[in-house]
Amino acid sequence: MKILVINSGSSSLKFQVIDSETEQVLARGVCERIGIDGIFTYKTSTGISIKESVPMQNHTQAVHTLLDTLVDPEKGIMKDFSDIDVIGHRLVHGGEKFSGSVVITDEVIQAMTECNDLAPLHNPANLVGVEACRKLMPNTLMAGVFDTAFNQTMEPKAFLYGLPYWCYEKHKIRRYGFHGISHKYVSQRAAEFMGQDPGRVKTIVCHLGNGASISAVKYGRVIDNSMGFTPLEGLVMGTRCGDVDPGALEYLAKKENLDFQQIMTILNQESGVLGISKNYSSDFRELKDAEIKYNEKAALAREIFAYKVAKYVGSYAAAMNGVDNIVFTAGVGENDSDIRQEICEYLGFLGITIDEVKNRERAEAVRISDGTSRVNVLVIRTNEELEIAREVAAVARKMGKQ
Numbered sequence: 163m164k165i166l167v168i169n170s171g172s173s174s175l176k177f178q179v180i181d182s183e184t185e186q187v188l189a190r191g192v193c194e195r196i197g198i199d200g201i202f203t204y205k206t207s208t209g210i211s212i213k214e215s216v217p218m219q220n221h222t223q224a225v226h227t228l229l230d231t232l233v234d235p236e237k238g239i240m241k242d243f244s245d246i247d248v249i250g251h252r253l254v255h256g257g258e259k260f261s262g263s264v265v266i267t268d269e270v271i272q273a274m275t276e277c278n279d280l281a282p283l284h285n286p287a288n289l290v291g292v293e294a295c296r297k298l299m300p301n302t303l304m305a306g307v308f309d310t311a312f313n314q315t316m317e318p319k320a321f322l323y324g325l326p327y328w329c330y331e332k333h334k335i336r337r338y339g340f341h342g343i344s345h346k347y348v349s350q351r352a353a354e355f356m357g358q359d360p361g362r363v364k365t366i367v368c369h370l371g372n373g374a375s376i377s378a379v380k381y382g383r384v385i386d387n388s389m390g391f392t393p394l395e396g397l398v399m400g401t402r403c404g405d406v407d408p409g410a411l412e413y414l415a416k417k418e419n420l421d422f423q424q425i426m427t428i429l430n431q432e433s434g435v436l437g438i439s440k441n442y443s444s445d446f447r448e449l450k451d452a453e454i455k456y457n458e459k460a461a462l463a464r465e466i467f468a469y470k471v472a473k474y475v476g477s478y479a480a481a482m483n484g485v486d487n488i489v490f491t492a493g494v495g496e497n498d499s500d501i502r503q504e505i506c507e508y509l510g511f512l513g514i515t516i517d518e519v520k521n522r523e524r525a526e527a528v529r530i531s532d533g534t535s536r537v538n539v540l541v542i543r544t545n546e547e548l549e550i551a552r553e554v555a556a557v558a559r560k561m562g563k564q
């Protein structure tokens with residue numbers, strides 16, 4: 163089956179066409195600056211590469227652009243749209259309603275719209291992508307894969323806050339956890355790489371990118387995830403604060419005369435390593451360069467980040483009563499060997515020892531712990547698009563598609 167994977171954000175839309183049998187990426191690209199001007203980037207497995215300005219006033223025009231390119235006689239990879247068997251959408255928040263992938267129907271769109279308040283930055287943008295595809299390819303099967311779904315196996319002891327129970331009953335205020343598509347792919351790939359049965363291992367996945375989260379995956383099921391009701395909780399991130407005492411926010415609001423919206427802007431966009439480094443950068447590469455030049459706040463930002471990751475890993479090892487694999491993934495986790503080294507130094511008590519040469523190796527999957535380490539430490543490149551393609555292929559097969 164040929165699967166078009168769509169990851170639709172507020173002003174960008176990423177896409178890949180994946181052959182589900184060979185798992186080869188036939189084409190990939192991104193429509194950026196939708197609604198502003200429009201930049202279209204596109205690459206195929208046959209060596210075609212394009213980056214050009216294409217006016218895209220809305221997501222429908224973006225989907226138009228990518229579809230037209232996919233069937234273009236010179237740049238394309240298929241004869242017509244009917245060559246696409248299924249469209250798979252990345253959907254961020256499925257609330258408690260969705261614990262797996264689904265065929266997108268009017269009812270699903272309705273249920274997702276009801277979840278919009280839970281993820282106001284992400285869900286509406288996802289739905290715009292869904293609607294654009296429906297308009298242009300009304301007869302093509304569409305399936306959705308939720309970023310919250312893999313985390314739905316968390317038990318109440320992990321997902322409930324210490325708030326009055328009515329907050330959950332009445333408003334579904336609880337921890338949902340995010341990055342589930344990545345945590346699922348990476349935890350399973352780690353077991354496959356190590357020749358283990360995923361149903362018998364305890365894995366901690368550290369998805370460390372601009373947004374960062376950690377999950378505890380026990381015998382193939384998530385038992386905890388560091389993100390909460392929204393993707394703001396947990397680790398210190400690029401621009402997000404992570405865990406913070408709500409009492410401090412009330413104090414700050416009073417002292418600075420700020421309303422809730424202003425406080426949320428600080429927490430989401432002005433905090434994290436960007437805020438700690440006094441606005442130097444949210445990019446870990448730039449922070450590293452600054453640290454080398456004795457920028458104290460940049461060094462502190464990286465130090466706090468690593469410390470917090472180690473604290474979560476330690477607590478998840480306790481939550482699972484042990485750990486077999488610790489996996490680093492996403493932009494920082496895959497590329498920043500110094501941060502990995504720093505985090506692992508805190509974890510010596512788990513019997514972890516790192517092979518410094520392996521830690522600097524770059525590969526799709528690599529074990530960076532040495533032969534004496536009691537826990538396997540791995541670096542695995544995440545592949546959310548492939549995970550989405552796998553899941554929607556399974557949904558399509560259930561619907562009788564071959």
Ligand code: AMP
Nearest residue numbers: 371372373445446447492493494497498
């Ligand atoms: P992601 O959200 O997974 O795309 O990760 C993006 C982040 O990865 C960027 O903000 C960078 O801070 C970080 N990153 C990417 N490449 C490197 C690298 N070579 N070294 C350190 N950090 C990196």
